[in-house]
Amino acid sequence: MNRKSFAPIFFVGPHFILFIIFICLPTIYGIYASFTKWNLINDPVWVGLDNYRTILSDTSSTFYTQFFNGLKNTLIFVGLSVPILIALPLMIAVALEHKQVKLKGFIQAVLYIPGLISISAAALIWLLIFNKQLGITGNVFGSETVWAANQPYAWIIIIVITVWGGVGGNMIIYRASISGVSKELYESAEMDGAGPIRRFTSITLPSIRFPLIYTFVMTTAGAFNVFGQPLMMTDGGPRQSTTVLMMYIRQLAFGHGESIAGMASAMAVLLGLVILVISALQYYVMNRNAS
Amino acid sequence: MKKRWGITLVVLAISAMLTACGGDDKNTITFWTPLTGEDGSYMDQLVKEYNDTNPEIKVKHVITSDMYTKISTVLNSGKGVPDLAIIHADRVPGFVRQGVLEPMTAVMEAQPELKEDNYLPQAWTTGNIDGVQYTVPLDIHSNVMYYNKDLLQKYNAESFLDDNVVTIDEMLSLQGKLEEGDYVVNDALLGWVIMAQIQNLGGDIQENGQPAVNTEAMKQAFLEVKKIADAGLMTPFGEDGYLMFQAGNVLFSTDGTWSSTAHASVEGLNFDVTNIYSTSADKFTNRASSHLFAMLKNDNRTDEKEQGIGEFLEFIRQNSMEWAKAGQIVASKQVIENPEYENYIQSFFTSNEDEIKSLYIYTYEYYPYVAEAVDTYAADIVRGNVDLDETLQTMQKFVEDKIAEGNTQGE
Numbered sequence: 001m002n003r004k005s006f007a008p009i010f011f012v013g014p015h016f017i018l019f020i021i022f023i024c025l026p027t028i029y030g031i032y033a034s035f036t037k038w039n040l041i042n043d044p045v046w047v048g049l050d051n052y053r054t055i056l057s058d059t060s061s062t063f064y065t066q067f068f069n070g071l072k073n074t075l076i077f078v079g080l081s082v083p084i085l086i087a088l089p090l091m092i093a094v095a096l097e098h099k100q101v102k103l104k105g106f107i108q109a110v111l112y113i114p115g116l117i118s119i120s121a122a123a124l125i126w127l128l129i130f131n132k133q134l135g136i137t138g139n140v141f142g143s144e145t146v147w148a149a150n151q152p153y154a155w156i157i158i159i160v161i162t163v164w165g166g167v168g169g170n171m172i173i174y175r176a177s178i179s180g181v182s183k184e185l186y187e188s189a190e191m192d193g194a195g196p197i198r199r200f201t202s203i204t205l206p207s208i209r210f211p212l213i214y215t216f217v218m219t220t221a222g223a224f225n226v227f228g229q230p231l232m233m234t235d236g237g238p239r240q241s242t243t244v245l246m247m248y249i250r251q252l253a254f255g256h257g258e259s260i261a262g263m264a265s266a267m268a269v270l271l272g273l274v275i276l277v278i279s280a281l282q283y284y285v286m287n288r289n290a291s
Numbered sequence: 292m293k294k295r296w297g298i299t300l301v302v303l304a305i306s307a308m309l310t311a312c313g314g315d316d317k318n319t320i321t322f323w324t325p326l327t328g329e330d331g332s333y334m335d336q337l338v339k340e341y342n343d344t345n346p347e348i349k350v351k352h353v354i355t356s357d358m359y360t361k362i363s364t365v366l367n368s369g370k371g372v373p374d375l376a377i378i379h380a381d382r383v384p385g386f387v388r389q390g391v392l393e394p395m396t397a398v399m400e401a402q403p404e405l406k407e408d409n410y411l412p413q414a415w416t417t418g419n420i421d422g423v424q425y426t427v428p429l430d431i432h433s434n435v436m437y438y439n440k441d442l443l444q445k446y447n448a449e450s451f452l453d454d455n456v457v458t459i460d461e462m463l464s465l466q467g468k469l470e471e472g473d474y475v476v477n478d479a480l481l482g483w484v485i486m487a488q489i490q491n492l493g494g495d496i497q498e499n500g501q502p503a504v505n506t507e508a509m510k511q512a513f514l515e516v517k518k519i520a521d522a523g524l525m526t527p528f529g530e531d532g533y534l535m536f537q538a539g540n541v542l543f544s545t546d547g548t549w550s551s552t553a554h555a556s557v558e559g560l561n562f563d564v565t566n567i568y569s570t571s572a573d574k575f576t577n578r579a580s581s582h583l584f585a586m587l588k589n590d591n592r593t594d595e596k597e598q599g600i601g602e603f604l605e606f607i608r609q610n611s612m613e614w615a616k617a618g619q620i621v622a623s624k625q626v627i628e629n630p631e632y633e634n635y636i637q638s639f640f641t642s643n644e645d646e647i648k649s650l651y652i653y654t655y656e657y658y659p660y661v662a663e664a665v666d667t668y669a670a671d672i673v674r675g676n677v678d679l680d681e682t683l684q685t686m687q688k689f690v691e692d693k694i695a696e697g698n699t700q701g702e
Contacts, residue, residue, distance in 0.1 A: 256660065
């Protein structure tokens with residue numbers, strides 16, 4: 001046997017094993033669980049499509065209400081956070097390219113560090129900032145609102161902490177890709193009389209097409225899985241208007257009393273499908289427009 | 292082909308390593324608790340004191356955040372099941388129905404002092420299902436009402452405490468008398484307060500085993516508590532009423548026994564503790580829970596270990612004064628009858644029979660779902676953000692739907 005033929009196996013093998021154990025098997029088991037009634041302790045009882053039927057069509061069921069309320073709130077979060085998490089880092093990355101901007105590395109670090117802080121620690125800080133009695137919003141800006149308990153303020157604080165924590169990651173990707181764009185392109189465009197906006201739309205954007213698609217798809221998928229921010233900042237309130245789907249899923253599977261893991265799995269599978277479809281659409285639309 | 296075998300072996304070795312994590316030590320009692328934070332340190336100290344007595348089998352305390360999730364994982368795989376665990380009172384009926392708790396029979400036979408007479412009655416009986424004892428109690432931790440002595444004096448409200456029952460009417464009598472920024476009561480643990488009112492009103496959360504959430508008593512409980520909020524006497528919606536009590540702006544705080552240590556650390560806060568306010572002067576209830584020692588089903592638990600567990604529990608029965616430091620009402624009568632226990636603020640709740648009786652532990656099998664429903668909606672109902680009747684229906688359905696999801700299991 002040719003020695004060389006083993007090399008690929010050694011490279012792919014470890015990842016493949018980890019993928020099977022930690023991603024593939026749990027996913028398959030999760031999908032299986034969604035067709036069962038299961039309390040995590042006793043054996044799962046096969047119920048076919050019952051869970052899906054309840055979630056999707058039994059309008060009187062608590063799980064129907066929870067799923068659609070959770071999905072609605074998740075979509076609101078995605079709709080609010082993703083555009084900001086794409087546009088703002090892109091603007092910062094472009095701005096940092098300007099010749100007169102000093103301390104680029106420092107600014108980049110300052111913007112990136114929040115992403116390294118755990119969501120619980122960050123939430124404590126931000127909750128204090130927005131605290132009516134102790135916080136800056138109340139004492140400096142004279143805000144009389146209890147932010148976490150009133151809309152639209154509850155969403156605002158969730159988005160603020162999300163953007164604060166999420167700007168740095170995408171910005172670094174954009175900076176790296178912008179720095180890879182040939183300087184000659186900009187120079188010749190400038191000679192041809194292209195202004196900064198024209199240079200941005202005609203050179204920068206097309207050149208970083210793939211990083212843009214990548215960050216857009218990944219940020220969206222990440223936003224669909226939002227959990228920590230609303231849990232810590234508003235605990236789903238007021239009146240469950242910020243309870244996102246992941247919170248319901250977790251409450252069902254690991255909440256009070258006996259676990260309702262089958263129903264939770266079904267909701268998780270449906271959420272996964274939504275993410276899959278939207279990501280595929282995004283990729284398709286952006287890639288087609290770009291080419 | 293030899294190399295192929297080599298690869299297969301590597302793969303097998305890796306999987307073996309991954310599955311070999313965790314194992315049973317014959318000479319250690321693995322003891323899981325969900326006691327994070329300071330409670331965990333007090334328990335560490337108790338375990339250390341026990342191990343210092345040089346028992347044959349030592350106890351290893353493992354603080355397990357997310358313990359119930361982990362319990363379901365280890366029970367499923369049958370590996371790494373702890374020898375002893377602390378579970379909450381409301382978990383007992385469900386666990387017993389699912390058949391995952393080992394009765395304490397053998398442990399109690401070996402240690403004759405581990406018996407009902409030596410513990411607070413409700414802490415003991417909450418672990419008794421159909422005549423079988425599944426748990427031995429450590430404590431009762433209850434919803435209680437702290438009061439700011441200085442504020443009570445300022446507003447001439449000390450008479451509220453005369454009969455040890457602060458009624459909602461008494462609270463309402465302060466309407467219009469408070470300075471701006473002061474409040475009569477906060478909304479800490481509001482769900483527990485509602486659960487107490489249900490008892491005060493003679494209601495219950497079940498009828499013949501069926502959940503009873505949308506009931507007259509529940510409605511009345513909400514309406515009564517809502518009166519306080521409607522009168523503007525409750526700390527504003529969404530604000531940290533617990534903090535406002537510590538800041539000295541609130542007369543009464545309805546939080547837990549365990550908060551006494553935190554309140555005590557606030558400089559200048561002159562406080563004491565009494566019963567949760569009530570709808571009537573005739574009855575008072577403090578909704579409580581209990582930390583219970585329990586053994587999860589585990590075929591690998593040897594008789595020697597059960598002996599060791601018995602000795603440990605007997606040690607705790609005699610020596611859990613340390614646990615009083617955590618603010619909890621110790622379940623062992625030997626401890627609470629010790630004069631030293633009177634130094635702890637929570638000794639108020641074991642000072643006489645009526646007080647002991649007021650510590651109410653719900654033992655309905657589906658109590659956790661009922662509590663979840665109440666906790667989810669209580670604040671909005673009391674603040675008038677939602678329609679009461681409609682929400683009670685939603686809550687009833689919430690509990691019924693959850694129960695229905697479980698009813699094919701554990702049979």
